[in-house]
Amino acid sequence: DVKVTQSSRYLVKRTGEKVFLECVQDMDHENMFWYRQDPGLGLRLIYFSYDVKMKEKGDIPEGYSVSREKKERFSLILESASTNQTSMYLCASSLLDRKGHEQYFGPGTRLTVT
Amino acid sequence: ELKVEQNPLFLSMQEGKNYTIYCNYSTTSDRLYWYRQDPGKSLESLFVLLSNGAVKQEGRLMASLDTKARLSTLHITAAVHDLSATYFCAVDAGTYKYIFGTGTRLKVLA
Numbered sequence: 001d002v003k004v005t006q007s008s009r010y011l012v013k014r015t016g017e018k019v020f021l022e023c024v025q026d027m028d029h030e031n032m033f034w035y036r037q038d039p040g041l042g043l044r045l046i047y048f049s050y051d052v053k054m055k056e057k058g059d060i061p062e063g064y065s066v067s068r069e070k071k072e073r074f075s076l077i078l079e080s081a082s083t084n085q086t087s088m089y090l091c092a093s094s095l096l097d098r099k100g101h102e103q104y105f106g107p108g109t110r111l112t113v114t
Numbered sequence: 115e116l117k118v119e120q121n122p123l124f125l126s127m128q129e130g131k132n133y134t135i136y137c138n139y140s141t142t143s144d145r146l147y148w149y150r151q152d153p154g155k156s157l158e159s160l161f162v163l164l165s166n167g168a169v170k171q172e173g174r175l176m177a178s179l180d181t182k183a184r185l186s187t188l189h190i191t192a193a194v195h196d197l198s199a200t201y202f203c204a205v206d207a208g209t210y211k212y213i214f215g216t217g218t219r220l221k222v223l224a
Contacts, residue, residue: 031210043157043202043214050210058211090156094210100145100164101206105157 003027004106006091012112019078021109023091031094032074033103034058034066036087043090049074081113116141116207120215128223130192135218137186137203145206146186148177150199151217157202161188193222 007022023032033048035058045058047066055066063085067075074093078085088110092103117140127133137146145164149157161170163179163186170177174197176189186203200219204212 042216045211048210092157100147100162101210101212102147102159102162103204103212104159105149108156 004091004093004104006089006106006109008109009107010110010112012114013078013081014114015082017078017081017113019081019111019113021076021078021089021091021111023074023076023093023106024072025074025093025104026072027093027095027104028071029093029095029104030071031096031101032068033092033094034064034074034076035090035092036060037090037108038087046076081111083113085111086113087111116143116205116213118203118205118213118215120201120203120218122218123216124219124221126221126223127190127193129194132192133190135188135190135201135220137188137205137215139184139186139205139213141207142181142184143205143207144179144181146179147204147206147212148186148188149202149204151202152199160201190220193220195222195224198222 004025034046035043049055049068065077091106094101094103119138148160161177166181168179174191179186200217202217203215
């Protein structure tokens, strides 16, 4: 089974802090994704990566950056956290195979910025 | 721009009843995925639909894909309380990306 893990389930940070969210997958997937999920807005793609050191902006990249130094790890960075970044953050990974690009999700990190 | 619309957004139904959730999308794609999300939890994969006419069934849920109509359906048969969750469809937009539907929050009443 594919396993996607995220470093924290719950996180509370102060405005202006630098925040790191870590995601690790154990199935050698090429593609990794960061989403945020907010009530009424569904899942929105922040960034994705299709290879080590490669990244692409998603629909809402402002205020975020990412890092992928190793294939299994994809980090989301909030350079200066703001209250409007309070959200549920979901990491996912995928591989193009007979199931297309089926994405496997981590358990999520609920971030609160005060 | 690819858009994915689900309806209904909210669905409250009695146990034992049947119902269908619809997922419409605005451009050609032949890959569609259904996910389930329980409150406070992450997304769990339900079905992978990879071609026109694809039909998958698991328990009381059945999903189908009509790529010509740009429509997928998730049919619930004889609903039970354990099916209460939010259901998302996601369309493969190419270039590795999904576009998610807005989600359908299903509540099955005993």
